Amino acid sequence: MFSRRTDLALDRDPLSRFLPWLIAFMVFLAILALAGAMALHGGIDRWSRGMEGTLTVQLPPTDDAGGGRGIESVVDRLRAMPGVVSAEEIPPQGIAALLEPWLGDPEFIGELPLPRLIDVRLSDDAAVDAEALATDLRRIVPGTAVDDHRIWLDRLVRLVRTVEGLATAVLVLIGLATIGTVVFATRSGLAIHREAIEVLHLIGAQDSYVARQFAGRALRMGLRGGVIGLVLAAPTLWAIVYLASRLKGGPLPEMALDIQSWVLLCMVPVVVAAIATLTARVTVIRALARML
Numbered sequence: 524m525f526s527r528r529t530d531l532a533l534d535r536d537p538l539s540r541f542l543p544w545l546i547a548f549m550v551f552l553a554i555l556a557l558a559g560a561m562a563l564h565g566g567i568d569r570w571s572r573g574m575e576g577t578l579t580v581q582l583p584p585t586d587d588a589g590g591g592r593g594i595e596s597v598v599d600r601l602r603a604m605p606g607v608v609s610a611e612e613i614p615p616q617g618i619a620a621l622l623e624p625w626l627g628d629p630e631f632i633g634e635l636p637l638p639r640l641i642d643v644r645l646s647d648d649a650a651v652d653a654e655a656l657a658t659d660l661r662r663i664v665p666g667t668a669v670d671d672h673r674i675w676l677d678r679l680v681r682l683v684r685t686v687e688g689l690a691t692a693v694l695v696l697i698g699l700a701t702i703g704t705v706v707f708a709t710r711s712g713l714a715i716h717r718e719a720i721e722v723l724h725l726i727g728a729q730d731s732y733v734a735r736q737f738a739g740r741a742l743r744m745g746l747r748g749g750v751i752g753l754v755l756a757a758p759t760l761w762a763i764v765y766l767a768s769r770l771k772g773g774p775l776p777e778m779a780l781d782i783q784s785w786v787l788l789c790m791v792p793v794v795v796a797a798i799a800t801l802t803a804r805v806t807v808i809r810a811l812a813r814m815l
């Protein structure tokens with residue numbers, strides 16, 4: 524299968540010039556879809572681990588001395604609740620850092636009437652009703668709000684899972700398209716070289732021998748097209764990663780590919796070549812069983 528020696532001039536078939544480029548295009552799309560799915564999965568997992576089990580309590584801005592006593596009372600109330608691991612006020616510098624990607628100059632942000640924020644960490648088995656908690660805290664400081672991150676985080680995770688499912692569907696369709704392309708090219712080759720195949724059978728060649736020659740051609744074209752697709756996809760991915768890195772600190776989680784992800788992406792051409800090889804072999808065996 525790995526030898527270039529062949530009794531059939533398969534490399535001279537008209538489709539032999541176009542099949543590697545078709546495979547390259549499908550590998551290119553497969554790598555982009557797989558990379559997007561892995562980046563989304565990793566980014567949401569990291570964001571979920573950082574946001575799960577947290578609440579943010581927001582108090583209205585105030586300049587009087589009573590505001591400080593009010594936030595201390597709220598912190599004490601939160602720390603006394605069952606299931607609360609910690610409750611710490613976010614300093615004004617921290618709030619300014621959070622707003623800097625949208626509002627710019629931290630000095631300008633410091634002049635704004637910013638709300639007071641409390642970061643609340645919950646235990647894994649804690650069950651907190653955000654609405655009831657907000658009602659309780661408003662008795663201490665009117666206008667207090669409680670932001671339960673789990674609500675919008677669950678919605679975001681569902682959206683990402685949907686996108687991952689679509690990416691998986693794209694990969695399946697690309698695989699089916701690859702199989703269909705190889706089947707068409709193999710059947711065309713069988714029709715073109717039908718007489719030569721009959722001569723090979725007359726001198727004792729078995730179906731498996733003919734199938735190995737078609738499988739070897741499919742392997743070479745699959746690897747060639749896969750490498751071309753990988754070479755085209757690599758700079759595209761690097762450009763996307765670079766543009767995504769410039770969004771660091773924005774509202775979206777960081778999307779990045781680790782070493783394992785890059786290794787899996789580099790294996791896509793090998794997988795596609797293996798699929799092409801197996802498809803060509805099975806197609807030839809079945810076709811010859813009906814032909815001869």
